[in-house]
Amino acid sequence: GESVGLHLPTLSVQEGDNSIINCAYSNSASDYFIWYKQESGKGPQFIIDIRSNMDKRQGQRVTVLLNKTVKHLSLQIAATQPGDSAVYFCAENIYNQGGKLIFGQGTELSVKP
C-alpha cells in the first residue's frame, strides 16, 4: 500500500472571517477556469467560473481573481460559515483541447465555530 500520502494544503479560519484559497496553474493556453467545492463523501460541485479575458468575477459571497501574468487564481469567500468546510479545487480548461478539465491539488478549508 501507499506509505506516504499527499497532504492537502489546509486553511483553518474562524467563522465569520474571510477566506482566501490559492491555486497556481501551469498552462498559459488555459482559457477558462472553474472553482469546485467537494464535501465529504460527495463529488465536486461548481462554485464559480471565470474566463481568461477577465481578471475578477463575483458571486454570492465568493469572488474569483485571475492573474494571467503569474498564472494564479484565488477564491475569496466572505463571512465564512461552517457549511463552507470542504476541499476546494481549481480546474482549468485548455484552449483547443476539447472540453476536458484539469484539476489542481485541492485545499482543505476548515471553519471553526
Next chain:
Amino acid sequence: DAGVIQSPRHEVTEMGQEVTLRCKPISGHDYLFWYRQTMMRGLELLIYFNNNVPIDDSGMPEDRFSAKMPNASFSNLKIQPSEPRDSAVYFCASSLGTGGRNTEAFFGQGTRLTVV
C-alpha cells in the same frame, strides 16, 4: 434530471477480480469523463468521450483499465485484474461541451473501490 448516476456506490473486491463501474450521464451532455481520486495523486482524469467516442485516454494507468461508451446514456470503466493500488474513489462526470460554461463538468457521487 437526476444528475450523473454512478453505480455501485461502494465496491469491495479481491485482488485479481474484474471490477466494473457504471455511469449514466446527464441527458443531452455530449462529454463524459472518468476521474480517479486518491490522496496520493488527487483528482486525475483517466479518459473522456465526446459523442460516445473516446477522445483522450492518456490518463488510463495501464492496460488493465478499459472504458467504453456504447451509447449516449451509459458508460462503464473496467479493471481486470484489479490490484490493491487501484483502491480509490472513481468519479464519472458529464458536460454539455466546449466553450465557457458548457465546459462545466457535473459529477456523480462516485464509486469507492477497495481492492483487498
